[in-house]
C-alpha cells in the first residue's frame with residue numbers, strides 16, 4: 001500500500017492506487033505520493049487501465 005497526501009488540505013489516504021479526488025476538500029488531482037510502505041515500488045496503477053484503480 002502506498003500513502004497519498006492531498007497537497008491542498010493534507011489529507012492522507014492509504015490506497016494502492018492514486019486517489020483522484022480528495023474526499024476532504026474535494027480537490028481533484030491534488031494527491032501526491034507521501035511515501036510509506038510501497039514507496040519506491042512501481043505501481044501497477046501507472047498504466048492506461050485507470051479503471052482498475054476505481055473502488
Ligand SMILES: [Zn+2]
Nearest residue numbers: 006009022025
Ligand atoms: Zn484535500
